[in-house]
Amino acid sequence: MAFTGTRRDYGLLGLDAKAAVENGLASAKWYSCPIGRKELKEFMRRSDGPALRDTALWFGLLAFSGGAGVALWGSWWAVLPFAVYGVLYGSASDSRWHECGHGTAFKTRWMNDVLYNVASFMVFREPTIWRWSHTRHHTDTVIVGLDPEFNVMRPADVLAILLNVFAFKNVVLGFKQLVLHASGRVDAEEATFIPDMERPKVFRTARIWLALFALVVLACVLTHSVLPAMLIGLPTMYGAWLQLLFGLTQHAGLDEDVLDHRLNSRTVMMNPVFRFLYWNMNYHIEHHMFPMVPYHALPRLHEVIKHDCPKPYPSLYAAFAEIIPAVLRQAKDPTYFVRRELPSRAKPLDLQPAGPGMVAAE
Amino acid sequence: MAWVRACATDEIDEEDVARFDQGDRTFAIYHSPEDAFYATDGLCTHQAIHLADGLVMDHTIECPKHNGRFDYRDGKALGAPVCVNLRTYPVKVEDGVVLVDVG
Numbered sequence: 497m498a499f500t501g502t503r504r505d506y507g508l509l510g511l512d513a514k515a516a517v518e519n520g521l522a523s524a525k526w527y528s529c530p531i532g533r534k535e536l537k538e539f540m541r542r543s544d545g546p547a548l549r550d551t552a553l554w555f556g557l558l559a560f561s562g563g564a565g566v567a568l569w570g571s572w573w574a575v576l577p578f579a580v581y582g583v584l585y586g587s588a589s590d591s592r593w594h595e596c597g598h599g600t601a602f603k604t605r606w607m608n609d610v611l612y613n614v615a616s617f618m619v620f621r622e623p624t625i626w627r628w629s630h631t632r633h634h635t636d637t638v639i640v641g642l643d644p645e646f647n648v649m650r651p652a653d654v655l656a657i658l659l660n661v662f663a664f665k666n667v668v669l670g671f672k673q674l675v676l677h678a679s680g681r682v683d684a685e686e687a688t689f690i691p692d693m694e695r696p697k698v699f700r701t702a703r704i705w706l707a708l709f710a711l712v713v714l715a716c717v718l719t720h721s722v723l724p725a726m727l728i729g730l731p732t733m734y735g736a737w738l739q740l741l742f743g744l745t746q747h748a749g750l751d752e753d754v755l756d757h758r759l760n761s762r763t764v765m766m767n768p769v770f771r772f773l774y775w776n777m778n779y780h781i782e783h784h785m786f787p788m789v790p791y792h793a794l795p796r797l798h799e800v801i802k803h804d805c806p807k808p809y810p811s812l813y814a815a816f817a818e819i820i821p822a823v824l825r826q827a828k829d830p831t832y833f834v835r836r837e838l839p840s841r842a843k844p845l846d847l848q849p850a851g852p853g854m855v856a857a858e
Numbered sequence: 859m860a861w862v863r864a865c866a867t868d869e870i871d872e873e874d875v876a877r878f879d880q881g882d883r884t885f886a887i888y889h890s891p892e893d894a895f896y897a898t899d900g901l902c903t904h905q906a907i908h909l910a911d912g913l914v915m916d917h918t919i920e921c922p923k924h925n926g927r928f929d930y931r932d933g934k935a936l937g938a939p940v941c942v943n944l945r946t947y948p949v950k951v952e953d954g955v956v957l958v959d960v961g
Binding site: 523537540542598599600603605624627628631634635691693694786787788 | 874904905906915925927938939941
């Protein structure tokens, strides 16, 4: 039975956006687990080493699987290497885009910027648009009308989720926006979070991307083969399924409009292969609470604050055992959500830890 | 000139930052790797987050909320999501005390 009640307005220009501002939910003070300044500084410390190692391994695996796919092209055996290549290209790029967007993957700024732009293209997210959208996501995480990065709204649109198993919805909408930006415009919602001075960059990048996609199409026409697109462009879609699985664990089914990441985000334990592909974003409470901590330090941060957080999910399977029924129920009942239990010794919401480094005026 | 005492020099580690409040104003005091001290407005120009909770790397302060970066020596915004420079204030050190001209 389809939902027939009153819908909340998730648009950035709608009534719920206005209500969120009036209710003090915009750019609000969020709960932060107590942690000493010196300890946090250690976690925040930047380094090029881990990301250089992981990036070399990532591109090595891309080259190997892509090369094997090309070598086996024409036989059904090519499906196997392209399945691997697709996940590396269309799913692992999501976490590289994310971490480099925060500027925390590498210590060296240009390395973050280069990988951010490459990964943005692979995951098909326009770099400037999504940098600002993600900034807003961190300011107003899962606040209705303010967060532009909801992946499951209520009532849940199950068809839209299924369409993104192969990024179909994302790519169709993304191309529409790409053409808009290449024509020198942003839409009204984008205008709420992208400053005027950043817009020429949006337009220039959109034109470059369109030219790159045109070159891929030209290569396919000239070679009478879809193989060039199998290497550049299409893996954004055929390799997107793992990105969707990972992404849904972040917030789907949990509460909205709460100023506490422990209640609207999940930390899920994952195996080392998934954590490599996802760059430890399974520690999502930790990431949202302390976004300056690089991905390689999140497991250690988790150990320090876990006493103040809900119990983490022991596996991806355990997370989906909760998410699937919750989302199906939200398709019919948008008031439903999974209420996370805080540990009995956790600090209550209204007690904010003292700001570190406070120096009183005389 | 309105020099006020912000803190003792040994209250801030090298390559770190501390918050200093005076009345309804808030400042960030920096201790650079060369043992020099600097002062800026305490809140990020992007979304009014306390920079003293952020990370100092060489001569850069990174905002703890959105990772926007400034050069704390001249307040220059170093790229999105920060687009507006930070105001800086003169600093001097006398007898182990950091003084800031908040005027």
